[in-house]
Amino acid sequence: MADMMWAGRFSKQVDDTVNAFNSSIAFDARMYKHDILGSIAHVTMLGDCGIIPKNDSLEIVRELENISADIQSGKLALDPSAEDIHMFIESELTKRIGDVGKKLHTARSRNDQVALDLRLYLRDEIKNIQHLIVDLINTVILIAEKHTQTVMPGYTHLQRAQPITFAHHLMAYVSMLLRDLQRLDDVYKRMNYCPLGCGALAGTTYKTDRHQTSRLLGFSAPMENSLDGVSDRDYCIELNCAISLIMTHLSRFSEEIILWCSWEFKFIELDDAFATGSSIMPQKKNPDVTELIRGKTGRVNGNLVTLLTMMKGLPLAYNKDMQEDKEAIFDSVDNVKLCLKTFTPMLASMRVIESNMRSAAAKGFINATDCADYLVKKGLPFRDAYKITGTLVALCIEKGLTLETLPLDEYRKMSELFTDDLYNAISLDTCVKERMSYGGPAPDAVAVQIQNAKKMLNDFIDCYE
Ligand code: ARG
Numbered sequence: 001m002a003d004m005m006w007a008g009r010f011s012k013q014v015d016d017t018v019n020a021f022n023s024s025i026a027f028d029a030r031m032y033k034h035d036i037l038g039s040i041a042h043v044t045m046l047g048d049c050g051i052i053p054k055n056d057s058l059e060i061v062r063e064l065e066n067i068s069a070d071i072q073s074g075k076l077a078l079d080p081s082a083e084d085i086h087m088f089i090e091s092e093l094t095k096r097i098g099d100v101g102k103k104l105h106t107a108r109s110r111n112d113q114v115a116l117d118l119r120l121y122l123r124d125e126i127k128n129i130q131h132l133i134v135d136l137i138n139t140v141i142l143i144a145e146k147h148t149q150t151v152m153p154g155y156t157h158l159q160r161a162q163p164i165t166f167a168h169h170l171m172a173y174v175s176m177l178l179r180d181l182q183r184l185d186d187v188y189k190r191m192n193y194c195p196l197g198c199g200a201l202a203g204t205t206y207k208t209d210r211h212q213t214s215r216l217l218g219f220s221a222p223m224e225n226s227l228d229g230v231s232d233r234d235y236c237i238e239l240n241c242a243i244s245l246i247m248t249h250l251s252r253f254s255e256e257i258i259l260w261c262s263w264e265f266k267f268i269e270l271d272d273a274f275a276t277g278s279s280i281m282p283q284k285k286n287p288d289v290t291e292l293i294r295g296k297t298g299r300v301n302g303n304l305v306t307l308l309t310m311m312k313g314l315p316l317a318y319n320k321d322m323q324e325d326k327e328a329i330f331d332s333v334d335n336v337k338l339c340l341k342t343f344t345p346m347l348a349s350m351r352v353i354e355s356n357m358r359s360a361a362a363k364g365f366i367n368a369t370d371c372a373d374y375l376v377k378k379g380l381p382f383r384d385a386y387k388i389t390g391t392l393v394a395l396c397i398e399k400g401l402t403l404e405t406l407p408l409d410e411y412r413k414m415s416e417l418f419t420d421d422l423y424n425a426i427s428l429d430t431c432v433k434e435r436m437s438y439g440g441p442a443p444d445a446v447a448v449q450i451q452n453a454k455k456m457l458n459d460f461i462d463c464y465e
Contacts, residue, residue, distance in 0.1 A: 004083065005087055005090070005091060019081065019083070020081075022083060022320075023080075023081065023082065023083055023084065024083070024084045024085075024323050024326065025078060025079070025080060025082045025083070025084050025085055025088060026080065027326050027327050027330060028084050028085045028086075028114075028117075028326055029078050029085050029088075030121070030330070031085055031117045031118065031120075031121045032068070032071050032078075032085050032089065033068060033072075034116075034117045034120035034121045034124075035085055035086055035089055035113070035117045036064045036065075036067065036068045036089060037120060037217065038113060038116045038117055038120060038196060038217065039060075039064055039089070039090075039104060039113075040061050040064055040065070041196070041212075041213045041216040041217050042104070042107075042108055042196060042197075042213055043057050043060045043061060043064075043103075043104055044057060044061060044212075044213075044216065045208060045209050045212045045213045045216070046103070046106055046107065046208075048209070048212065049206075049207055049208060049209050049212075051106060051107060051206050051207070051208065052103045052106060056100045056103055059097060059100050060093065060097070060100060060101065060103065060104055063093055063096050063097050063101070064089070064093060066096075067089060067092055067093060067096070076092065084110070084114075085117075086110050086113050086114065086117070087110075090104060090105060106206065107197070107199065107204040107206040107208050108196070108197070108199065108204075109198075109199045109200035109201075109230070111198070111199070111200050111201065111230040111317070111318040112195050112196050112197060112198040112199055112200075112226075112229060112230050113196070115195040115198070115229060115230055115232070116194065116195050116196045116217075118235075118236070118325070118326065118329075119191055119192075119193075119194075119195065119219075119235060120217065122191065122235065122236070122239055122329065122333070123188060123191060123192065125333045125337075126184050126187065126188045126191075126239065127464070128337060129184060129243070129246070129333070129336060129337060129340070130181055130184050130185075130464075132337060132340035132341060132344070133177055133180055133181050133184075133246070133340065134181070134457065134460070134461065135340075135344050136177060136340055136343065136344045136347070137174055137177050137178065137181075137453070137457055138457070139344050139347055139348045140170050140171075140173055140174050140177070140347065141170075141171075141174060141450060141453060141454065141457075142348075143166075143167075143170055143347070143348075143352070144166075144167040144170040144171050144174070144446070144450060145167070145450060146167075146352075147165060147166035147167040147170070147352060147354070148165055148167040148168075148443040148446050148447060148450075149165065149443055150165050150166040150167065150352065150354045150357060150358075151163055151164075151165055151357065151358050151361050151428045151429065151432055152164060152165065152166050152169065152267065152357035152358070152360065152361055153357075153360050153361045153364055153366050154168075154169070154366070154441070159364075160360070160361070160363075160364025160365070160366045161366060162366050162369055162431075162435075163361050163366050163367065163428050163431045163432050163435075163441070164432065164435075164441040165432055165441050165443065165446060166267075166352060166354075166357060167443075167446045167450070168440070168441035168445075168446050168449075171446060171449045171450065171453065173249065173253055174449075174453045175449075175453070176249040177246075177249060178453060178456055178457070178460075179245075180242065180245060180246045180249065181460055183242045183245065184239075184242050186242075187235065187238045187239050187241075187242050189220075190234070190235065190238065191235035191238070191239070192218075192219050192220045193214075193219055193220055193221055193222065193223045194210070194213060194214035194217060194219035194221070194222045194223060195222075195223050195229035195230060195232070196210065196213045196214070196217070196222075197210035197213060197222060197226075197229075198223060198226035198227075198229030198230045199226060199230075200230070200317075200318070201226060201227050201230050201231075201316070201317035201318065202226060202227075203226045210222035226317075227316045227317045228316075230317045230318045231314070231316050231317040231318055231319075231322070233307065233310075233311055233322060233325050236307055236325050236328070236329045237304070237307045237308060237311070239329060239332075239333075240300070240303055240304040240307055240328070240329055240332050241304060243300055243332045243333065243336045244297075244300055244301050244304050244332075246336055246340075247293070247296065247297040247300045247301070247335075247336055247339065248297060250293050250297070250339055250340070250343055251293055251294045251297040253290075253343075254287075254289075254290035254291070254293045254294045254343070255290070255294060257270075257287060257290045257347075257350075258287050258290050258291060258294075261275075261285075261287050261350075265356070265360070266353055266356045267352070267353055267356055267357050267360070268350045268351060268352055268353060269350065269351040269353060270285070270287055270346065270349075270350050270351075271346070271349035271350060271351070272285075273349065274289055274342075274345070274346040274349060274350070275287060275288070275289075276288040289342050289343065289346050290343075290346075292339075293339045293342075293343060296335050296338075296339060299331070299335065300331075300332045300335055300336065303328040303329065303331055303332045304332070306324070306328040307325060307328050307329065310322070310324050310325065310328075358428070361428055362402065362404070362428060363402065365393050365396070365402065365403060366428075366431075367403055367404075367426040367427075367428065367431050368389050368390075368393055368403065370425060370426050370430075370431045370434075371389045371392065371403055371422075371425075371426050372385040372386045372388070372389040373385070374418075374422060374425045374426065375388060375389070375415060375417055375418075378417040379417070380415070380417060388414045388415055391414060392406065392410070392411065392414060395410060403426055404423065404426065404427070408420065408422070
């Protein structure tokens, strides 16, 4: 094993088990590009401020770019025994350009370096996740547009409640996903401050220009306090929170799809390419994708608890505990991307069985509120109308009828206010069409929701282009 960079103070080599235990390169290697970007900004600033000779700065930048290209092409293999990606790149630099390379780490510590790399890396991942959410929203809207007239039961307590349309139901998820996009924006904004130059914890005596590095790396500003700069991991926790909510939304959507594709509902049929079979039961077609998403939500929430628990007792400033941040947040990032990438085409390819949605809506007395409202519109107080309708529902159940098939004379026994126009008032299509309150299921109201969602999405996309 090569000497550690910090070997000067030590009289022995680190024990192999400790080295392996300590090493984070297996999981922080993915930040190599960001580490190099950060180093390039840092060394450019060192050169501009006259802290190291300009020529040295330029030489270091050139070689760092070569190293980046060589890692990318596979020409330079990572050394798994290196302590972390930061040490690996710095030692490779020195290997290549000798003493000049040793100047890179002037006025910097790995503490501000790792805090920087992680912010840079997660900034990119936020954009990646947002793109995937935009794809999903577009897909959901596309399906919704086809189903503004597709009546289905709306549920509370998973009991049929009131009639809605499939489009209305889908647009609820669009609202959630739009909030997810905004939430990621918020996380990004608060994350976008630069810790580089905070040093180990107490800044530096060199005349550095933290504003320059912050600008070069596209941050809003340098972080205000050097202790906070190296020991803050709020951004990991906030991002994991945002991801947990995305997963919660995907998981609820998944749960509904699992129900909908069961024989008990059969509102949808998954495409064969997005379902799996059973090893023993030949008839089975299982919604594994959605179940896995529901399951993975648990692990992403677990990562959030990992991060919160890791941080809660740490004294300022850096502590090695914080190395554990990466596996947790990377796992959340990887999994939410995987889920979004799989969920979207699964949704796009599923078949909607409108007739089953409609017959489920026709059976559950979901027009009972509308029946009561009919009486109210004819002058009866709502509570009286409610009671009469409840009695009529009980009568229907007893006779094996629905409100649509119960004869008018039975209605009129309960109230003289019932006349022929009742049947139109309680027909499913009327019930949906009349629910035109803002945000409601009426096709016109859902059209507004679709239009507004598209506008929000376009405004969002414009911000990025
Ligand atoms: N691999 C370390 C981490 O992820 C880098 C920072 C190390 N700093 C230190 N003082 N040991 O946290």
